[in-house]
Amino acid sequence: MPQIPLLDLRRGFSEIEEEVLKGFKEVFQSMKILNGPNLQAFEKEWAEYLGVKHAIGYSCGTSALLASLLALGIGKGDEVLLQANGFIADFEAVYFSGAEPVFLEVDPKTFGPDLNDLRKKITPRTKALLLIHMYGHPCEMDDILEICDKYGIILIEDASHAHGAEYRSKKVGTFGKVGCFSCGPVKNLNAVGDAGVVVTNDDELAFKLKYFRVHGQVEKNHSHFPGLNTRLDELQAVILRARLKTLDQKNEKRREIARYYTEKLSEIPGLLLPPLDPPHKKSVYHRYVIGTSKREELIKFLKERGIGTGYYYPIPLHQHRAYFETFGKSWNLPQAERLARELVAIPIYPELTQDEIDYIVDSIKAFFNA
Numbered sequence: 001m002p003q004i005p006l007l008d009l010r011r012g013f014s015e016i017e018e019e020v021l022k023g024f025k026e027v028f029q030s031m032k033i034l035n036g037p038n039l040q041a042f043e044k045e046w047a048e049y050l051g052v053k054h055a056i057g058y059s060c061g062t063s064a065l066l067a068s069l070l071a072l073g074i075g076k077g078d079e080v081l082l083q084a085n086g087f088i089a090d091f092e093a094v095y096f097s098g099a100e101p102v103f104l105e106v107d108p109k110t111f112g113p114d115l116n117d118l119r120k121k122i123t124p125r126t127k128a129l130l131l132i133h134m135y136g137h138p139c140e141m142d143d144i145l146e147i148c149d150k151y152g153i154i155l156i157e158d159a160s161h162a163h164g165a166e167y168r169s170k171k172v173g174t175f176g177k178v179g180c181f182s183c184g185p186v187k188n189l190n191a192v193g194d195a196g197v198v199v200t201n202d203d204e205l206a207f208k209l210k211y212f213r214v215h216g217q218v219e220k221n222h223s224h225f226p227g228l229n230t231r232l233d234e235l236q237a238v239i240l241r242a243r244l245k246t247l248d249q250k251n252e253k254r255r256e257i258a259r260y261y262t263e264k265l266s267e268i269p270g271l272l273l274p275p276l277d278p279p280h281k282k283s284v285y286h287r288y289v290i291g292t293s294k295r296e297e298l299i300k301f302l303k304e305r306g307i308g309t310g311y312y313y314p315i316p317l318h319q320h321r322a323y324f325e326t327f328g329k330s331w332n333l334p335q336a337e338r339l340a341r342e343l344v345a346i347p348i349y350p351e352l353t354q355d356e357i358d359y360i361v362d363s364i365k366a367f368f369n370a
Ligand SMILES: *Cc1c(COP(=O)(O)O)cnc(C)c1O
Pocket: 059, 060, 061, 062, 063, 086, 087, 089, 090, 132, 158, 160, 161, 182, 183, 184, 194, 195, 196
């Protein structure tokens, strides 16, 4: 029986192994471990790739998000809108900023925020929208930019699922005041440890973000504003530079697999499938999620056939125990809750073989035919 884990990081590494080991060797010879040439080069290359002025490496996506909110002056008394289907790191950034989270219903056609719900939840205290391009699908940026513009809402993008995704030929993460990316091991652009990066066209914000990650020390040993230690190290930068060279090619492979899955699985009645791209969007399928009320049975069936699956995410943001007492009550978010109950991710990495892809499709069909 084939064994197809949800993600297999061993595959694909051999392609960059030589380059990475050479890069590591140079780092160890120079021992420039922090703020070295690879960090600076990665920041330049990532900014160029996205078509944005500044990229600033961060220790992880979570710290990138928190730093962004703080650098924008978001805090006590402010409300921040965010999709209830996001990752917990998005909520944490709002929580630790001191602002109040306002959870948004989800549009199951895009996995982005439901725009009617979004419009209804704007108040005079709404300071920012934290927008998440879930699973690599670009949100409806024309509408979102119009709303943000009309009400003076700061747009912060979390593009941690969406490295290289495009909306009207512009890369996601570059629409907002600031764009945050996790480059952790499981992401489309992935280090071999924690890593992240923020991007912006705003010089002043870039300055703050550059120094927030080193304790706000614009001068050595002198903090000009509050900060933390949240740097991206040189070894992870070596890997990210190597990976970036094939990001587009790998994303294209993911898109091919996604199209194939959708074509084959659309024969199954009642199965929720991710959207196929309209002409103005380019998704990068960080995850391929399908939705069914028989999720647990499907997961068990696939496991018995050697196929790994995953939950993204099984508990909507407003229902986590840690925050429930303070923020979790009285939300009416039936779509977000349904998606949390029904969605399951199936393997979609660029290194899957056609035989494996067919085996996955046949197994899912077999489950629903039984
Ligand atoms: C992974 C992820 C994060 C957090 O990034 P880390 O690098 O793990 O801290 C934030 N948002 C989303 C959508 C993510 O998938």
